Amino acid sequence: MPDTQSEKQEIIIVADAEALAPSIRFSDFGLSPDILRALNDQGYINPTPIQAEAIPIVLQGRDVMGAAQTGTGKTAGFALPIIQLLLAHANTSASPARHPVRALILTPTRELADQVAENVKAYCRHTALRATVVFGGIDMAPQTAALRSGIEIVIATPGRLLDHVQQKTISLSQTQILVMDEADRMLDMGFLPDLQRILNLLPKERQSLMFSATFSAEIKKLAGSFLKNPVTIEVARSNATADNVTQTMYRIDDQAKLDAVSFIIRERNLKQVIVFSNTKIGASRLAKHLESEGVNASAIHGDKSQNERMAALEAFKQGAIEVLVATDVAARGLDIAELPCVINFDLPYNAEDYVHRIGRTGRAGASGDAISLCTEKDERLLVDIEKMIKHKFVRAELVGFVAKVRTSERERAPRREDGENRAEARGGRTESRSDSRSDSRSASSDRSNQHTRSAYASLPRKEKIDPWFLKPYEPTPSAIESAQNSQTAQTKPKGKLAALLGGMPKR
Numbered sequence: 001m002p003d004t005q006s007e008k009q010e011i012i013i014v015a016d017a018e019a020l021a022p023s024i025r026f027s028d029f030g031l032s033p034d035i036l037r038a039l040n041d042q043g044y045i046n047p048t049p050i051q052a053e054a055i056p057i058v059l060q061g062r063d064v065m066g067a068a069q070t071g072t073g074k075t076a077g078f079a080l081p082i083i084q085l086l087l088a089h090a091n092t093s094a095s096p097a098r099h100p101v102r103a104l105i106l107t108p109t110r111e112l113a114d115q116v117a118e119n120v121k122a123y124c125r126h127t128a129l130r131a132t133v134v135f136g137g138i139d140m141a142p143q144t145a146a147l148r149s150g151i152e153i154v155i156a157t158p159g160r161l162l163d164h165v166q167q168k169t170i171s172l173s174q175t176q177i178l179v180m181d182e183a184d185r186m187l188d189m190g191f192l193p194d195l196q197r198i199l200n201l202l203p204k205e206r207q208s209l210m211f212s213a214t215f216s217a218e219i220k221k222l223a224g225s226f227l228k229n230p231v232t233i234e235v236a237r238s239n240a241t242a243d244n245v246t247q248t249m250y251r252i253d254d255q256a257k258l259d260a261v262s263f264i265i266r267e268r269n270l271k272q273v274i275v276f277s278n279t280k281i282g283a284s285r286l287a288k289h290l291e292s293e294g295v296n297a298s299a300i301h302g303d304k305s306q307n308e309r310m311a312a313l314e315a316f317k318q319g320a321i322e323v324l325v326a327t328d329v330a331a332r333g334l335d336i337a338e339l340p341c342v343i344n345f346d347l348p349y350n351a352e353d354y355v356h357r358i359g360r361t362g363r364a365g366a367s368g369d370a371i372s373l374c375t376e377k378d379e380r381l382l383v384d385i386e387k388m389i390k391h392k393f394v395r396a397e398l399v400g401f402v403a404k405v406r407t408s409e410r411e412r413a414p415r416r417e418d419g420e421n422r423a424e425a426r427g428g429r430t431e432s433r434s435d436s437r438s439d440s441r442s443a444s445s446d447r448s449n450q451h452t453r454s455a456y457a458s459l460p461r462k463e464k465i466d467p468w469f470l471k472p473y474e475p476t477p478s479a480i481e482s483a484q485n486s487q488t489a490q491t492k493p494k495g496k497l498a499a500l501l502g503g504m505p506k507r
Helices: 003-007 033-041 047-060 076-088 111-122 143-147 160-165 183-188 192-201 217-223 253-265 280-292 304-319 353-360 376-387 406-409 415-425 434-460 476-489 497-501
Strands: 064-067 103-106 133-135 153-156 177-181 207-212 231-234 245-251 273-276 297-300 324-328 341-346 368-374
Touching: 003 368, 033 076, 033 111, 047 076, 064 076, 076 103, 076 111, 076 177, 076 207, 103 160, 103 192, 111 153, 111 297, 111 304, 133 143, 133 160, 143 160, 143 297, 153 160, 153 273, 160 192, 160 368, 177 183, 177 280, 183 217, 245 280, 253 280, 280 297, 280 304, 280 324, 280 353, 280 497, 304 324, 353 376, 368 376
Parallel strands: 064 207, 064 231, 103 153, 103 177, 133 153, 177 207, 245 368, 273 324, 273 341, 297 324, 341 368
Antiparallel strands: none
């Protein structure tokens, strides 16, 4: 007999985070002492609102749609109960058959996959459970070796996971729990065909979880096709930005954006900042510009190899790189402690990405700054952002900033000014002997060219159009004869069918 109680409560919305008691501890959830020990190693005692709401429900085996602001600890919200549920299968056997894949966590980007894997490994450090991460851009051999040794928890990007499925180095037939982290992006950026193939490989009876900072109506509709009676958890307002992040919008001319970023970094003495660009070329160009200004910067984007991207991220976390210029490949999943500021060099094309970008700062309750540069052509994008986050920005002016004259503007200046500037750079010696001879030759050449141009100008201009092309069409005699023959052939009576089949009968 079906449980009518649960059918009536298909969706439960929890939107009031302030109602949670601040005295809740992780030990109140009935987690294993090994998990609590790992949490204590990292200094975690009290759960965040999304963790406090999600952990008990996931432990019940229910499907969950969890929506919360970026940086509120969604990873622990699903990772901790998964580890608790899988502890019943934990063992120290060396046989790979005793360690099948029981939990699969899918992420849209390599960086997020690596970040989630680090957290999961830290949480199950004192247990016998094994976890690994697989993503593209690096050699498959180490991943294959790890999978064949037996792994209970796999964190993966969809493309590389399907590569391993095709190579038959992973089996998903015993997977009990599926997690889609940053689910809106998973379903919104072309992953849907890959996701459908992966879902077909999983057992029908499983627990499915979806977590993200944003859920649109379309995403909720798609999620309803594979979530069974899900509990929807919305902590705070959906698509909201954190209150501890100060958001500033500067109106800037498009040609002055490069210099504006340099000015902001120097003026605020920023030593660790992420600058977001919409394009790979723009990210590389901005990083080179900052380096030319004496700022230690590096760029990460899709054209960089995975090893280069991971090395840049590690150097940034360690403080060896002051500015990390990134495309939206880094807008999800980067967890950098006490990141003071993010800068939107370009406003994102997708308004929801604005929430994820500025969510890189102000994490775990810390304060942060989110600075955006808005040009005249970005006004439509800004209006979309304001509608989504329900906040009206004041377009401020960047006080004290004076844009430099770019190369394209200097090229439009007269050549004479360039010559004077170069002479001044040489120490003001503008009337050397060689320069005077050059000037006299130049003046003589100019007079000669002027005389030649005036001579040519006095000559009458020739007609460029041949009159022959203005005559009406007149057919040639051969064309007339050909047309008459064609007409005669068309009017000639056709032969009898018998002539075609073997000749005419004799008379």
